[in-house]
Amino acid sequence: MQETVFELQEKKTDKELYSYQQGAIQQIFEKFDNERDDYHLLYQLPTGGGKTVIFSEIVRQYLKNHSKKVLVMTHRVELCNQTSKMLTSFGVVNKVVNSKANLDDQEKYSCYVAMVETLNNRLNDDKLDISDVGLVIIDEAHYNSFTKLFKFFENSFILGVTATPLSSNKETPMNGNYDELIPGESIENLIENEFLARAEVFHYDMGLTSLEVGSNGDYTVKSSSDLYTSPAMLNKLLEAYTKHSQGKKTLIFNNGIETSVQVYYTFKNAGLPIMHLDNTATKKQRKQILKWFRETPDAILTSVSILTTGFDEPTIDTIILNRATKSLTLYYQMIGRGSRVLNNKSKFTVIDLGNNLYRFGPWGADLDWGAIFKSPNYYMDRIRDDEDIEASFKHDLSEEIKEEFSNSEETYFDIRETYKQATFAGESSKVVLERSIAQHASICVENSEDVYDALALAKLLKEDIDNRIQVYGKCISKSTYNFLHWLKEDYKKKLNSYLRENFDEVFEEIHGHPPEE
Structure with missing residues (x-):
């Protein structure tokens, strides 16, 4: 035989x-x-x-x-x-x-x-x-x-x-x-010679310092779930999909079943064709779902990391990383699911909602695997942590909200730099928030005809206020949830009071004449 x-x-x-x-x-x-x-x-x-x-x-x-x-x-x-x-x-x-x-x-x-x-x-x-x-x-x-x-x-x-x-x-x-x-x-050579598709990456600056690292060295499912199932994060995911991948075949990676299920309902309620797959599915269910995904041109599949290896679906157009990971392997495997070439497909979209690009660099950047193999700890110890990544973020108004402030040349206010200058000058850290409120009030007045307009615009600054308070909390090394929550509420009250008391004066400063009666 x-x-x-x-x-x-x-x-x-x-x-x-x-x-x-x-x-x-x-x-x-x-x-x-x-x-x-x-x-x-x-x-x-x-x-x-x-x-x-x-x-x-x-x-x-x-x-x-x-x-x-x-x-x-x-x-x-x-x-x-x-x-x-x-x-x-x-x-x-x-x-x-x-x-x-x-x-x-x-x-x-x-x-x-x-x-x-x-x-x-x-x-x-x-x-x-x-x-x-x-x-x-x-x-x-x-x-x-x-x-x-x-x-x-x-x-x-x-x-x-x-x-x-x-x-x-x-x-x-x-x-x-x-x-x-x-x-x-290398990935770059395989792309150049048309063996792999090129990744077009859209990444968002995410606040991830609430995530905890487990014994396996990666973020825990529990802390990821708490963050990524929040209404704000689910909305951000839906917005990112709508902006960059509406109608395209999309695979979403999540950390944990609960997150994937919430993603499923969010997209389903928005009338989008979506299915959810995790490792509790039977062989038959898995087969049916993957068949549907393959045959439906605008299909969205939300999953936990079970589709990272041995899953080939060249028709995928978009990969969404709706999670953060500290694993370089997982990062490369998730994005690699979209890199298969097919007929006229030479590029695919990646949406990164986990600061992974900042952590590991671009997918396909030439990594020296020989050096990593010889000295893995040297490489691992140099992966940037979340505090370091987020310290360099410039949180400004979202594009939509910026449209409401079109008369303002500059809407950004640097809390970190203001804190440094105040500390250097021996001033109290309180002046940082006072100057921030004055700047917020100024851009509200700049785009208003009367105090009521300005107060309405101030309501749109909620997310920007939250971001500024988060940064301020880190500057003064006090970031308990209750303290930050109190600070945010106090900030909004003070901004409204400032507008009511100083609207006419600020308006005249900006326009050179008092507001019309």
Whole structure:
């Protein structure tokens, strides 16, 4: 039977390999030939670059030239089935080792495809004979779940493939499990050569300091949910979608099921075609939802991070990051879901509502993966934190509200700079808010004919007042919710009083004459 398997593997594949893929295969085989049998090699290639195609061809060539077996490991059942299909299309007869698999005929196969947990159970039960496995390929190798299996393959060559060779856990860096990294083509090169679409990014300055970081090093679902299910954030998401992606196929990523469900209702109530998907959906439901998403031109799919790997839908036009993450891998995976090229699609839209662009830089910026692999902590420690990011924000009026203040050349007021100057001059911090109120009053008067107009305009400044108070709270290092809430209410009262008492005087200062009776 072994002979038959090898005969089938001789079949030529109809898959066309690109020159960069052939180059990668050549580099990897050089390591097979020149390094020790138990060498651990890591290969990096961006999402959409065709990692599965590359390692399927590697398996085909390896089995043709070696009398040992190959094992391919994945971390999700969908990836397991996709990988098996791809290998079959390369003429590689393979057996999927899942929980239901009958292993009585395992000796007939020279290639196995398995999921981590199932494989771990089978190996611990001695159900699978791996004595003659010469090559182990690990897909999405940045997941730490694979490392527990390395002990079973002490004499095998291990090839890990990933788009982002950075472990999510500082305690288990990838350079502790792999001897060397081969970086593949950069995203920029793949875009230039039309293998990937270019991202057009719209990002919003978000106040995220209420988010908490959990034991896994990323923001907790609870604190994300509290922030992103607030009416203000749901409205901002809907506005951003309407402005940049109305009618386009859109995939929204959230941190947590509750947020995704709230997003679903917000969009549904606005009469938009949306569905929600999370990991509690049955196989059948998931299949139906993804079919609807594929076939509906203006479909919106709101999800939790289950569609970050192994999900290919080239018709996606917009990715919305309705969440913040501290994981570079997750950032690249989420955006990568929109980067597949299709017919005349050469670019796609990204809407960032989590300051992720500020944290990691633009998607596709040339990252030195070699340096990150060697010194991951040096890289991780330099990722900007939220306080630092938000310190550089310039909070001004939104475009819509600015239209109501069209007579004012400048609507921005720098709380931070005013605080610095006041402190330097030995003044009380209270003068900062007094000067802010005077500036707010001035722009209200500038755009009004009488005090009633000015008071109506002052109501539109709620969000700007909130932003100024947040910054002020940080300046004086007092930012408890109750204190800031009191300050905001007090500010609005004082602004209204200031307008009532000083309208005529300010009007005359601005216009050179008193308001008409």
